[in-house]
Amino acid sequence: MLDRLTSMAVFVRAADLGSFTAAATALGMSSQMVAKHVVFLEDRLGTRLLNRTTRKQSLTEFGRLYYERCRLVLAEAEAADALAQKVREAPRGRLRINAPVTFGSHSLVPLVTRYLRTHPEVQVDLTLSDRLVDPVDEGFEAVIRLGPVSDTALVARPLMPYRLIACASPAYLAENGVPEVPSDLARHECLGFAYWSGALSRQWRFSCDGRSFDVSVSGRLQINDWRGLLRAALDGFGITLGPEAALAPELSAGRLVQVLSGYDGPSRPMHILHAADRQMTPKLRSFLSTVVAEFGASKQRRH
Structure with a gap:
């Protein structure tokens, strides 16, 4: 049974x-098969569509009307197929x-909420943790990681370095003095983040x-x-390092004061990771693109 479309x-x-032969060549089928399709339609409609002679063919009066309708039907079918393809490519799922x-x-989080507004068929489960997670073993499709990446099973896209600034409360600085150069920190109470590893926890x-200091x-x-570190700094117990985005409200309100502002603070490399063999679904591809566009290594502003 032939397919009507x-x-x-x-x-x-x-x-x-203008001929079965030309149509057969264009469609990659035999001229006999072209004829079968046309005859199938004519039998179904109960009337001829083409006047055929050994030298030429031409549309019948009904054939011209049917030809125009067929063009519309085929255009709509192509549009429907394109819509289906678009739907398949739209980000969706968890x-x-x-x-x-x-x-x-x-x-x-602000980026995720903007992303969800743009992609209403996506749900995001965001787990915030400072421990080193394995995206493959723990089922994460993407992981943002601070520090160097050495796992070759993961694809790592570089993001802006994670830069930190030093700050303290006005009360602490009034009591203990304001460090003018980095070496002055050696005589201050410096608040430590327990998850910092290696040199950053001590240096x-x-x-x-x-020049580096x-x-x-x-x-x-x-x-x-x-x-907790922020609370201790606000209570005037010492100098802390923290990301500028997290400190901005306290700095703006004057509850904390940046010290050593003439120096760039410590920074750590930051990447977004995904498994090398993970299927690049539309939801993952679009999320990676959104993160790289916002926080990519080429960006200059700080977050």
Whole structure:
């Protein structure tokens, strides 16, 4: 049994090209098959569509009317197929993301809400954690990670370095003095973030005019939650390092004051990761593009 829509397409091509042979060549089928499609339509309609002689063919009066209708039907069918393709390519479904707590809550969440407004058929499960997660074993489709990446099973797209600034409360600075150069930090109470690993937990690096200044710091208080560190700094217990986006409200209100503002603070590389063999679904592709556009390594402003 021949397909009516296919037969319509063959008939239109035969009418456009003026012969079964030309239509057969264009469609990659035999001229006998072209004829079968046209005859199938004529039998179904109970009337002739083409006047055929050994030398030429031409549309009958009804054939001209039917030809115009077939063109409309085929155009609508193509539009419907295009719509189906568009729907298949539209981001949809649940997306599981992991990110560091402070960056996630202050910088990533606003991006996620904008992304969800743009893609109403996507749901995002965002887990904020400062531990090192394995996106494959733990089922995350994308992970934002601070620090170097060495896992070759993951695709790592570079984002802006995660830059930190030093600040303290006005009361602490009034009592203990304002550090003028990075080495002054050695005599101050420096609040530590318990999840910092390696040198950053004991040594803070600043830079200015292409020169780096490493200062060994110490302090009696380490906390594994940024909100706790912020509370301790607001209480005047010491100097803390934190991301500018998280500190902006306190700095603006004057509850904290940036110190060593003439120096660039410590920074850590930041990437968005996904498994190398993970299927690049429309939801994952669009989310990666959104994150890179907002936080990509080429961006200059700080978050």
